Amino acid sequence: MSDIEDRTRKIVVEHLGVEQDKVTENASFIDDLGADSLDTVELVMAFEEEFGIEIPDDAAETIQSFGDAVKFIKEAV
Amino acid sequence: MFDLEGKAALVTGASGGIGAAIAQGLHSRGARVGLSGTRVEPLEALAGELGERAHVLPCNLSDSADVAALPKVAAEAMGAVDILVNNAGITRDNLFMRMSDEEWASVLQVNLTSAMILSKGVMRGMMKARWGRIVNITSVVGATGNPGQANYAASKAGLVGMSKSLAYEVASRGITVNCVAPGFITTAMTDKLTDDQKSAILTQVPMGRMGEADEIASAVVYLSSAEAGYITGATLHVNGGMAML
Numbered sequence: 001m002s003d004i005e006d007r008t009r010k011i012v013v014e015h016l017g018v019e020q021d022k023v024t025e026n027a028s029f030i031d032d033l034g035a036d037s038l039d040t041v042e043l044v045m046a047f048e049e050e051f052g053i054e055i056p057d058d059a060a061e062t063i064q065s066f067g068d069a070v071k072f073i074k075e076a077v
Numbered sequence: 078m079f080d081l082e083g084k085a086a087l088v089t090g091a092s093g094g095i096g097a098a099i100a101q102g103l104h105s106r107g108a109r110v111g112l113s114g115t116r117v118e119p120l121e122a123l124a125g126e127l128g129e130r131a132h133v134l135p136c137n138l139s140d141s142a143d144v145a146a147l148p149k150v151a152a153e154a155m156g157a158v159d160i161l162v163n164n165a166g167i168t169r170d171n172l173f174m175r176m177s178d179e180e181w182a183s184v185l186q187v188n189l190t191s192a193m194i195l196s197k198g199v200m201r202g203m204m205k206a207r208w209g210r211i212v213n214i215t216s217v218v219g220a221t222g223n224p225g226q227a228n229y230a231a232s233k234a235g236l237v238g239m240s241k242s243l244a245y246e247v248a249s250r251g252i253t254v255n256c257v258a259p260g261f262i263t264t265a266m267t268d269k270l271t272d273d274q275k276s277a278i279l280t281q282v283p284m285g286r287m288g289e290a291d292e293i294a295s296a297v298v299y300l301s302s303a304e305a306g307y308i309t310g311a312t313l314h315v316n317g318g319m320a321m322l
Contacts, residue, residue, distance in 0.1 A: 038204075045201060
């Protein structure tokens with residue numbers, strides 16, 4: 001497991017208050033992890049801060065699952 | 078009650094009568110205030126009067142780049158923006174049949190679009206803080222309409238719709254979005270009216286007098302306070318009974 005994956009998972013666990021093992025690659029923030037649409041906005045904000053990157057709105061919309069987020073962040077950092 | 082110590086408030090249109098009174102009101106409750114407006118001189122004078130905790134933040138709301146930069150400039154000057162008061166407004170009155178596209182667009186830009194851009198710009202900080210207050214200054218004519226003011230009334234009614242939608246979206250984050258709708262208030266804008274015009278208007282006001290800028294400021298202070306935390310998506314009408322909505 002990569003460092004980026006760990007840090008990303010930690011943010012998701014803390015923000016959404018879900019069990020760590022629920023945050024799998026295919027886990028959808030909204031469908032599987034109980035996020036509402038505003039939570040997804042806040043997650044993107046938290047990712048931006050944690051990794052010092054900028055995630056534009058149109059890219060943010062494509063980040064639906066934990067796997068999407070990790071993939072995007074790995075490419076951006 | 079209504080203690081705003083430790084809060085930072087950005088007020089647009091602070092060079093005008095109502096905006097200056099709002100800034101004074103928030104400041105008197107302990108808030109740091111960011112005074113925004115196009116004309117620097119009255120802003121400097123107001124800041125001098127207020128003393129500490131006042132920052133002059135010039136911004137031309139007709140200029141999109143200026144507007145987009147303002148939330149960041151304000152947050153840097155004050156450390157945060159906990160309270161945003163979208164007070165700035167312009168009029169370009171004309172009969173609807175004679176109203177130019179430019180008259181329409183400029184009023185919508187300053188009164189409505191800039192409020193949207195500023196609200197969006199301060200939202201990230203408010204969401205993180207799990208606390209925020211946005212107060213949009215509308216107008217009685219946004220609810221009643223007024224001949225010669227189709228553009229102005231549309232912009233003010235638009236603010237109400239925007240406020241309610243945003244209020245829904247961010248309520249769970251401790252952020253409230255409300256409107257204050259002044260009636261006829263003594264300002265430079267209404268000073269231009271003739272005495273005949275004024276007395277004609279006053280026949281429509283049960284209170285029999287014009288309102289004062291301070292009376293708008295009090296409503297803004299209330300909606301900005303912790304005590305108003307359960308009020309969101311509301312419009313507080315301050316109009317002497319002119320329209321009981």
